[in-house]
Amino acid sequence: MxxxxxxxxxxxxxDSVFGGRIDLYEAYWLYVDGVRYVGPVLKQSEATKDDEDxxxxxxxxxxxxxxxEEHKKKCRDLPKGLRKYKQHFExxxxxxxxxxxxxxxxxxxxxEEGDDPIWLPPEYELPAVWENGLENMGQSELRELVRKxxxxxxxxxxxxxxxxxxxAEVRRSLSVYLDKEQRNEKEDAITDSxxxxxxxxxxxxxxxxxxxxxxxxxATESTVDAGDLEQLAEELPELSDHQxxxxxxNATPEEELENLNHLLKGSL
Numbered sequence: 001m002x003x004x005x006x007x008x009x010x011x012x013x014x015d016s017v018f019g020g021r022i023d024l025y026e027a028y029w030l031y032v033d034g035v036r037y038v039g040p041v042l043k044q045s046e047a048t049k050d051d052e053d054x055x056x057x058x059x060x061x062x063x064x065x066x067x068x069e070e071h072k073k074k075c076r077d078l079p080k081g082l083r084k085y086k087q088h089f090e091x092x093x094x095x096x097x098x099x100x101x102x103x104x105x106x107x108x109x110x111x112e113e114g115d116d117p118i119w120l121p122p123e124y125e126l127p128a129v130w131e132n133g134l135e136n137m138g139q140s141e142l143r144e145l146v147r148k149x150x151x152x153x154x155x156x157x158x159x160x161x162x163x164x165x166x167x168a169e170v171r172r173s174l175s176v177y178l179d180k181e182q183r184n185e186k187e188d189a190i191t192d193s194x195x196x197x198x199x200x201x202x203x204x205x206x207x208x209x210x211x212x213x214x215x216x217x218x219a220t221e222s223t224v225d226a227g228d229l230e231q232l233a234e235e236l237p238e239l240s241d242h243q244x245x246x247x248x249x250n251a252t253p254e255e256e257l258e259n260l261n262h263l264l265k266g267s268l
Contacts, residue, residue, distance in 0.1 A: 056127035
């Protein structure tokens with residue numbers, strides 16, 4: 001559990017500020033970082049510093065904290081203080097490593113840019129929160145743990161249901177949009193395929209129908225002069241008695257020609 005301080009093999013001979021490395025400062029530095037590392041993890045756990053009898057994590061924290069306070073008192077008479085010592089040497093002596101930022105994030109340890117790095121021996125590992133897991137937990141602690149787990153489970157279930165509802169809404173909106181697009185495409189296709197005769201206004205589903213109609217339409221629009229109508233009128237048989245009885249027998253020649261013209265256009 002304790003931090004072994006390596007021997008100072010690289011002590012600078014001409015350090016004008018501190019006269020070289022100071023063992024008390026070196027130990028104080030690492031114990032401070034030990035508290036900075038273990039303390040937030042203990043605070044997030046179910047254990048506290050008072051659970052030392054059954055929590056390895058609490059024992060580690062209390063050990064580092066007591067050592068930190070002990071070396072704080074011992075370093076009071078040293079020059080300049082630990083802050084300036086750390087700024088001067090930048091990192092502790094010996095086989096220590098800076099805890100990576102990703103590791104701090106995983107443990108939920110707040111670390112801002114500009115904060116001092118946390119230095120620890122590379123072999124140091126955080127201990128378990130409890131000894132033998134749940135076996136040493138009391139009934140009240142077990143109930144609290146169950147309550148907490150159920151609460152977290154309910155929260156996750158609510159989040160899942162909310163996500164499902166949002167997904168269903170997106171699916172419905174997408175379906176409505178695609179249906180509308182398909183209808184628009186069909187209407188556009190129908191509109192694009194319909195062709196209209198410019199002469200008579202008749203509509204056809206394709207150009208082939210229009211071409212077949214064109215010759216008939218052109219024939220109906222051929223002009224018939226008055227002479228042709230008079231000749232045709234002379235060749236037609238006289239009106240039947242039934243037609244004459246309906247009032248057509250007294251029609252003038254001009255009216256006869258007009259009626260004949262309408263008759264011919266209707267037959268064509």
